[in-house]
Amino acid sequence: MMNKVVGNQTIKFERKPKIISSAAIVGPKEGEGPLGEYFDKALQDSYYQEQTWEKAERKMTQENIDLLLQKANLSPDKIDYLIGGDLLNQTVTSNFAARKFAVPYFGIYGACSTMVEGMILGAILIDGGYGYRTINFTSSHYQGAERQYRTPNEYGDKYPSYKQWTATGTGATLLAKDGQGPVVTEATVGKVIDLGVKDPKDMGSAMAPAAADTILQHLNDTGRTPQDYDLIVTGDLGEVGSKLLKELLAEKNINLQDCHDDCGKILYNSDQDVGAGGSGCACAAVVTAAYLLPYLNNGEFKRIFVVATGALLSPLTSLQGESIPSIAHGIVIENESPNNAIGNFSYEE
Amino acid sequence: MPQINKTPNEYQKMVKNAHPSDSKVKNFISAYVIGGLICVVGEIITNILTAQGLALNEAGPLMSVSMIFIGGLLTGIGVYDEIAQYAGAGTIVPITGFANAIVSPAMEYKQDGYILGLGAKMYSVAGPVLTYGMLSAFIVGIIKLIFI
Numbered sequence: 001m002m003n004k005v006v007g008n009q010t011i012k013f014e015r016k017p018k019i020i021s022s023a024a025i026v027g028p029k030e031g032e033g034p035l036g037e038y039f040d041k042a043l044q045d046s047y048y049q050e051q052t053w054e055k056a057e058r059k060m061t062q063e064n065i066d067l068l069l070q071k072a073n074l075s076p077d078k079i080d081y082l083i084g085g086d087l088l089n090q091t092v093t094s095n096f097a098a099r100k101f102a103v104p105y106f107g108i109y110g111a112c113s114t115m116v117e118g119m120i121l122g123a124i125l126i127d128g129g130y131g132y133r134t135i136n137f138t139s140s141h142y143q144g145a146e147r148q149y150r151t152p153n154e155y156g157d158k159y160p161s162y163k164q165w166t167a168t169g170t171g172a173t174l175l176a177k178d179g180q181g182p183v184v185t186e187a188t189v190g191k192v193i194d195l196g197v198k199d200p201k202d203m204g205s206a207m208a209p210a211a212a213d214t215i216l217q218h219l220n221d222t223g224r225t226p227q228d229y230d231l232i233v234t235g236d237l238g239e240v241g242s243k244l245l246k247e248l249l250a251e252k253n254i255n256l257q258d259c260h261d262d263c264g265k266i267l268y269n270s271d272q273d274v275g276a277g278g279s280g281c282a283c284a285a286v287v288t289a290a291y292l293l294p295y296l297n298n299g300e301f302k303r304i305f306v307v308a309t310g311a312l313l314s315p316l317t318s319l320q321g322e323s324i325p326s327i328a329h330g331i332v333i334e335n336e337s338p339n340n341a342i343g344n345f346s347y348e349e
Numbered sequence: 350m351p352q353i354n355k356t357p358n359e360y361q362k363m364v365k366n367a368h369p370s371d372s373k374v375k376n377f378i379s380a381y382v383i384g385g386l387i388c389v390v391g392e393i394i395t396n397i398l399t400a401q402g403l404a405l406n407e408a409g410p411l412m413s414v415s416m417i418f419i420g421g422l423l424t425g426i427g428v429y430d431e432i433a434q435y436a437g438a439g440t441i442v443p444i445t446g447f448a449n450a451i452v453s454p455a456m457e458y459k460q461d462g463y464i465l466g467l468g469a470k471m472y473s474v475a476g477p478v479l480t481y482g483m484l485s486a487f488i489v490g491i492i493k494l495i496f497i
Contacts (some may be wrong), residue, residue, distance in 0.1 A: 052460040147457055154424050154453035154473055156433030156440045161369045196357025197364060205364040210351050219350045243367045248353055276369075323357075 004127070007221025010188045017126040019333065020179035021072035025064045027168025029141065030278075030286065033268045038290040039169075040067055046143050046168060056087060057141040057170070061086075061097040064170045065137055071173050076101040080131030081176075083121050085114040086139045086281055087166075088148060093139050103135075111310030112236050113206075114138040115171060115188065115285040116329040120187040123331070124177045132177050139170035140280030149200065149315050160239045163177040163201040165274035167267060171285025173293070185303075186332040188218040192312065194325040196206035200313060202212075204241025204264075204276055206324035207309040211237060212248040214328040215306055219254060226259050230301040233292065234328070235284030235308035236264035238277030263287035263308075284308040296335045305333045376437055383432065384439030391416050391443075413444055420448030425456065450475040 006012045024039050031042025031316075048056035061084075069076060084094035084102060085108040098105040110117035118136030125131045143153050144164040151157050163318070175184065195214050197206035213233050219225065226232055237245055242262045249256055263284045264277035288306055293300045307330040355363075394415050398408035420443075423429040429449045433440040439448055452470060458470040472479065 028483065035489060054460075151474060152453040153459040154427060154430050154449070154456055156424075156430045156436075156446060156449045156453075158433055158435075158437040168422075193353070195353075195355060195360040197360075202364070205367065209353050209355070209360065216351050216353065235385055239369070240364075240367050247363060247367070248355070252353070 001047060002341045006186070007217070009085055010186055010221035011124070011126045011192070012186050013123055015129075016178060016183040016185055017123045017175040017177060018179045018181045018183050019173050020176045020181045021068050021069060021174040021295060022172065023064050023272075024171045024290035024292045025060050025067070025285040026282070026286050027170060029142070029165075029272065029274075030167055030169050030267060030282075032121050033272060034038050035267060035287065035291050039286060040064075040290065043168070044289045046141070053141050053144040054093070054149070056147070057086070057093045057139055057144055058096045059167075060094055060141075060183070061137060061139040061170045062100050064139075064172050065097060065101065065135060068135060068137075068172045068174055068317045071257055074133070074174075074210060076103055079103045079105060079133050079135050081122065081125055081134040082272075083108060083118040084134040084138060085109050087111065087119065087145050093141075094137070097137070097139075103280070105264070109141075110327060110329065111312055112203075112279055112281050112283060112310075113308040113310030113327055113329045114281045115288060116235070116306055116308035116331050118174065119173060119184065119331050120189060122173075122328055123184045123187060126175055126177050129237060132187035133174055134175050136175070137170065138281040138285045139284040140166055142166045142280070151339050159275060161275060162204065162238075163275040164203055164236065164264060164277050164279040165268070167264075167278045167282040167286065168279035168280075169282030169286040169288035171287075172205065173283060173289055182293055182333050182335050183240075184331060185334050186218075186222065188221065188330040190214045190327040190329045192325045192327050194323055196323045198318070198321070198323045199307055200318040200324065202240070202310075203311045203324070203349040204238040204278055206311050207312075207326040207328065208237055208241040208244035209248060210326040210328040211218050211245050211307050211309045212252075214330045215245075215249060215256075215305075216252055216254065218305065225230040226256050229259055229303050229305050229332075231292075231304045232256060232260050233266075233304060233306050234262045234264075235310075236277065236279035236295075237262050237276070237309060238279065240276045241309070267289070271284075290341075293333070296333055299335055301335065303332065305330055309335070351367040354462045379435050380437045380439035383436035384440070384442055387416075387439070387443045387445055390419070414445050420445030424449045424452040429453075447478065448477060450478070 086093040122134030194209040267278040458466040
């Protein structure tokens with residue numbers, strides 16, 4: 001059914017799945033940030049009364065899915081697929097969270113692009129008639145990620161100013177064939193792009209080419225310009241990556257100046273000491289779930305293009321001298337009618 | 350098919366320009382001042398000990414132990430890494446840095462159990478110091494034996 005593909009790599013959804021619910025729980029730092037009041041919950045500390053950070057991340061992720069279902073007034077048996085991923089080895093956070101719900105589960109890995117990768121897959125399953133409702137979720141945890149990817153948290157390693165801060169949080173969205181809410185209209189699945197950046201503290205620079213490639217392909221496929229969107233928002237390029245993105249696209253005559261923002265920049269205040277900005281799967285996830293979707297919901301945005309970016313390295317690849325291949329997945333979410341607001345969450349919440 | 354056609358070399362130049370400017374002079378001064386202050390503290394401790402009547406070759410090790418304690422304590426209360434963000438090498442080089450390099454993984458890997466977690470991974474940061482320190486000492490010892 002090739003008529004669902006536009007151009008080279010963009011999918012156009014025939015059935016336009018609706019995002020009928022979303023939920024986000026964040027850590028203390030994110031709760032103190034500029035979006036604090038938008039999140040469903042902010043944890044008081046990074047352990048969340050658990051013995052380890054990894055257990056805390058799992059607890060928060062499970063709780064968030066429960067919250068999502070509660071907000072949609074649905075029980076788990078009404079969900080056809082769970083799609084989840086995270087940063088920890090073997091995506092254990094997502095596996096263990098999915099264990100609680102007796103729902104068929106796809107575990108995926110897209111690093112910090114997981115949120116959008118999950119939404120695309122959920123939308124494809126619904127659009128293809130393989131399911132009626134899907135939940136996609138993802139999470140990350142600052143201390144858990146530092147411990148796995150870098151050095152112990154209390155180690156006195158001076159971070160360069162371009163390093164980013166892995167967000168603690170979890171976001172989830174519920175897509176359905178029918179219902180009220182913003183709709184998923186198109187998706188551009190990313191290719192793995194690697195322009196040779198080797199420094200694992202410089203994720204923004206590593207991922208910018210992937211974001212540029214996906215945006216370029218998408219605009220070429222759809223025949224649109226950046227101005228056709230209220231916002232093109234990348235996942236976690238941060239200050240440095242965003243700058244590089246704009247430069248790369250400017251060379252292709254694509255001007256992102258007034259319609260680009262980045263979840264890694266939105267999530268924190270400038271005095272929160274996060275280097276070049278936030279990163280981690282939670283970054284794109286919580287900003288999309290708690291901030292961007294309500295904006296679409298109440299009609300402030302009509303169409304946005306969310307491009308979540310992921311750095312596909314492991315702690316070992318850096319040690320072995322490899323560069324950082326990256327990927328960016330993009331999804332177009334629209335508000336088709338100003339009256340199409342989701343009943344049970346409001347902009348003020 | 351449209352493409353971002355940039356060679357890695359071209360992109361590296363762009364990346365370098367996009368990085369926020371980091372003053373090497375400022376970093377150097379921070380490292381020098383804070384590293385120096387740590388050493389001053391060590392010297393004060395040595396002076397106090399010798400004033401108490403201890404010989405220098407007894408005061409020395411006691412001072413080292415005290416500095417290790419201070420480094421460990423500051424790591425345990427979560428302050429050492431905050432100082433390190435300003436000091437850079439100033440907090441890594443002195444003996445307090447070594448204490449930090451052992452205590453921080455010990456704190457972290459306790460979650461994974463006492464034997465295979467804490468016990469084994471305690472040396473994950475400082476391991477190279479031990480390995481290559483011992484190796485260098487061995488080599489220097491051999492050289493001294495043969496040539497001097």
